[in-house]
Amino acid sequence: MITNRMKDLFGKALLDYQNGKYTQDIITSTSISDDDILPVPYLFRGYKDMPIIEQKALKLCKGNILDVGCGAGSHSLYLQEKGFSVKSIDVSPGAITVSKQRGVLNATLKDVLNETETFDTILLLMNGTGIFKELNQVSKYLSHLKSLLKPKGQILIDSSDIKYMYEDEDGGYWMNMNSSYYGELDYFLSYKGKNENPMKWLYLDFDTLKFACDAVGLNCESVLDGEHFDYLARLR
Numbered sequence: 001m002i003t004n005r006m007k008d009l010f011g012k013a014l015l016d017y018q019n020g021k022y023t024q025d026i027i028t029s030t031s032i033s034d035d036d037i038l039p040v041p042y043l044f045r046g047y048k049d050m051p052i053i054e055q056k057a058l059k060l061c062k063g064n065i066l067d068v069g070c071g072a073g074s075h076s077l078y079l080q081e082k083g084f085s086v087k088s089i090d091v092s093p094g095a096i097t098v099s100k101q102r103g104v105l106n107a108t109l110k111d112v113l114n115e116t117e118t119f120d121t122i123l124l125l126m127n128g129t130g131i132f133k134e135l136n137q138v139s140k141y142l143s144h145l146k147s148l149l150k151p152k153g154q155i156l157i158d159s160s161d162i163k164y165m166y167e168d169e170d171g172g173y174w175m176n177m178n179s180s181y182y183g184e185l186d187y188f189l190s191y192k193g194k195n196e197n198p199m200k201w202l203y204l205d206f207d208t209l210k211f212a213c214d215a216v217g218l219n220c221e222s223v224l225d226g227e228h229f230d231y232l233a234r235l236r
């Protein structure tokens, strides 16, 4: 969601919460939707407050794990407590500081494209396809993730089919089928009156993810559907 050239308002919100200075939530909007609230406490969620697809992903973890875009480290902490060896990476300096303060043992400021170690499980949660940014970058990210897998390793990733966001009151869709893929959004974030630089954030429907996986030689299976057009996929 954040790159180093950005102001890291996401990380600032995490730091404020961690340091007892929580007074406001993050405001997000997209190219196709108005302001929405992202409650900062949600980013510090425990297992019981996680969506079922995240709980399922945690249950499927095995071996040594890479938590990509770890945020405040909520998934890493759960896995660490279960005895797994976890490496947690994020491009947000604030997220890495908070993860370390919360007790994540191996948290590193790193873009996933610069990761070189290999893992039995790679976890990308809370719309894990978001970091791919655009449809034409998906194969680059998938190929790289594949190169980080140990033999019999797995990638667990969630996303949503956001076609419903284009539905009008009559049940029709207002998307332009000739324009770019409908899951490619411009994403805007603000916190405490400051605006983050706009970023690109990708939602992928399952069939499009599967198609992209086939192209790079990854087997893609749907593990579980969530409650609102979201799903968990396992790539091997």
Ligand SMILES: C[S@@+](CC[C@H](N)C(=O)[O-])C[C@H]1O[C@@H](n2cnc3c(N)ncnc32)[C@H](O)[C@@H]1O
Binding pocket: 001, 002, 003, 010, 043, 068, 069, 070, 071, 072, 073, 074, 089, 090, 091, 092, 095, 110, 111, 112, 113, 125, 126, 127, 131
């Ligand atoms: C929606 S947040 C999810 C945070 C966390 N996984 C959770 O579920 O609470 C996405 C995270 O991915 C990080 N991120 C974005 N692009 C990344 C990249 N290329 N490599 C590593 N982390 C990235 C962002 O800084 C952000 O912390």
